Amino acid sequence: MSRNGLYAVIAILVVALVAVAIYTYQEQARPGLEVRVDSQGVSIDGNG
Structure with a gap:
């Protein structure tokens, strides 16, 4: 392998x-x- 290839x-x-x-x-x-607000209401998701 040539130097340029390396x-x-x-x-x-x-x-x-x-x-x-x-x-x-x-x-x-x-x-x-x-926090999501859609046709089903308010939805809160957290990772902690």
Whole structure:
């Protein structure tokens, strides 16, 4: 494998790692309380 190919593989892995880290952070930062008002009334869901 040439050096440029190796650098490309490393760059792809770094980008994938950053994407997974951002996705994980956004999932953990979601609000813990959800309030819905619909035809059935008021519904409150929480994760805590």
